[in-house]
Amino acid sequence: MSAEIDSENLLSRASELIDLAIKAGADKADAVVIRSSSRSVSVRLGKVEGTEASESDDFALRVFVGNRVASVSANPGFDIKVLAERAVSMAKVSPEDPYACLADEANLAQTYPDLELYDPTEVSTDQLRDAALAAEQAALDVQGVTNSSGAGASAGAGGLVLVTSHGFSGSYMGSRFGHSVSVIAGEGTKMERDYDFDSRLYYADLDDAALIGRRAGERVVKRINPRQVDTGSNVTVVFDPRIARGFVGTIAGAINGASVARKTSFLRDKMGQQVLKSGLHITDDPLIVRGSSSRPFDGEGVSGERMVMIEDGVLKHWFLSTSTGRELGLQTNGRGVRGGTSVTPASTNLALEPGDIDPQDLIRQIGNGFYVTELIGQGTNMITGEYSRGATGFWIENGELSFAVSEVTIASNLKDMFMRLTPANDIDRKFGVASPTIAIEGMTLAGR
Structure with a gap:
């Protein structure tokens, strides 16, 4: 994968976008660049069905004029001056939002760790094809498997560059590799389908494609009749x-501060109360080295830390971004996720211990x-x-x-x-x- 962030260039461009927004009348602003590249191969019954490749840089600018906020996004090649002026013009006519804001300067990450999230291993299209074929064949070789729904292999990378008008500037990269297969056992109206997959940050950590196929085949055969x-x-x-x-993801949704603020969580009134059996713990840690959902800082430039969200069965924390925290009268805990032009709270490496x-x-x-x-x-x-x-x-x-x-x-x-x-x-x-x-x-x- 050739998706290494040219961080100096992108940081410079994001900084220039911020400066232009301030000159156009914004009180404060932040700019983010989300870089992504991916390549995948899908096969079925021994033949390649599709090969896909993509690469993109998506720029997003968020500006604040008093309590009014607007966001715009664009692809590379845009006129950054026009984009900045458009964002400020939109903000001036937007309704006031008392909670929309940048993260407090005191909460911004001054330094952040290298979490080893990026594996530069180059995986060719031929290697992806061979892995997908091997997974499918191993599944078809299991006695009782009668057909294939297909198999796939993928390699991708993504990165985030974030610059704010109050002093934060940072970037990081992450990679992702995957193998998957889905097969069928039985005939006619008695057919059953099952699957298996693996997804890792580092290519060498992936389960062998044939092992994944064999597991899928064994799983589906057990489901016959x-x-x-x-x-x-x-x-x-x-x-x-x-x-x-x-199911644990459902727990995460119930303790998401955005759901609590909207009153759409059945746990919204349970802070400090018993919500799981005594002795049970739910943890969330964004700083695990090579962790699947690790990040050195969140979508607002805040570093999170390991938290016990539910301790000994008692609810201790919500997942919070800055604006959601404000709405609830609390401080962010570094769980803001940038989704294009918005920031919402979400879990990182979540675990039911x-x-x-x-x-x-x-x-x-x-x-x-x-x-x-x-x-x-x-x-x-x-x-x-x-x-x-x-x-x-x-x-x-x-x-x-x-x-x-x-x-x-x-x-x-x-x-x-x-x-x-x-x-x-x-x-x-x-x-x-x-x-x-x-x-x-x-x-x-x-x-x-």
């Missing part, structure tokens, strides 16, 4: 780690229950906490996974689910959201 099970009102449901990661029980022992202790490997639909109400999702997986019988299950629905309220959650000890921290296997007692299962 699923059954329905009887409806039950007090079922223990176990979430496979890749499903558990999504593991328990001390092996997942096999956890399942054995349950006796009978439901092990979920896939969820269907979007039945989660973040305002009330009501939760209802279609699910497939395996029935747990006498402490062991027995037969495949499909066409069932699991339901509860997230407040109750959080308080009945038990984590295993098998956490894998390679993704931006990390979770071990989790068991949740007392759920309703709607089956036959």
Whole structure:
């Protein structure tokens, strides 16, 4: 990948954009350049279906005139003077926003660490093609696999340059490599589909493509000939780690300061209260070396630090950017994410910290229950906490996974689910959201 940031040039251009905005009448401003490049290959049944490549630099300028704010964005080649003047003109006629602002100067990062987020390894299109083909073939070689939905391999990089009118200037790069495959087992109306993938910052850390394919094949074969099970009102449901990661992401959404400010989180009145079982912790750390979602500073130039968001089951913090913090009467904790022309709070390397029980022992202790490997639909109400999702997986019988299950629905309220959650000890921290296997007692299962 040839996406190294020419930081001096881009920092200079962003600084010039800021100066022009101030001359045009802005009281303060910030400018960001988001650089990205990517290359990917997709295959199906041994043939290349598509090859894609892209590269871009996107400039965004945000200006403040009193309590009025406006943002504009452009691609390279724009007239920066015209862009700055347009942004200021827009701000002057925008409605006042008492919370929109730059980060306080005292909160800006003076120095920031090298988190080793960028791997300069050049991966050719041929290498990507060979990896995708190897993943697919390994999956097709698993007995019982009957077809392929396709496989892919990708390599990409991205970077951020940020300059503010009150003294911050910084940049960093990150890379990303991935392998994925999706295959089918069974025939006709009894076909089942499953997948596997891996995504890493460093190419050498990627799981072998053939291993990913084999795992996908083995997963889908186990799902052949699923059954329905009887409806039950007090079922223990176990979430496979890749499903558990999504569930932990739901917790992150509930403690996002923007949701709290909008009153769209069912935890909005729970600060300082018990929201998970005692002994459970949710952490968030933007400074993990080679961490999937690490960053040396946030989208406003503020360095975050490791935080225990939920400690011993008690809610301790919201995710906050500067404007969201102001709205809630709090200080930013360096979780602002620049999305083009706006800044919103979000998690970084988020983890439900593991328990001390092996997942096999956890399942054995349950006796009978439901092990979920896939969820269907979007039945989660973040305002009330009501939760209802279609699910497939395996029935747990006498402490062991027995037969495949499909066409069932699991339901509860997230407040109750959080308080009945038990984590295993098998956490894998390679993704931006990390979770071990989790068991949740007392759920309703709607089956036959």
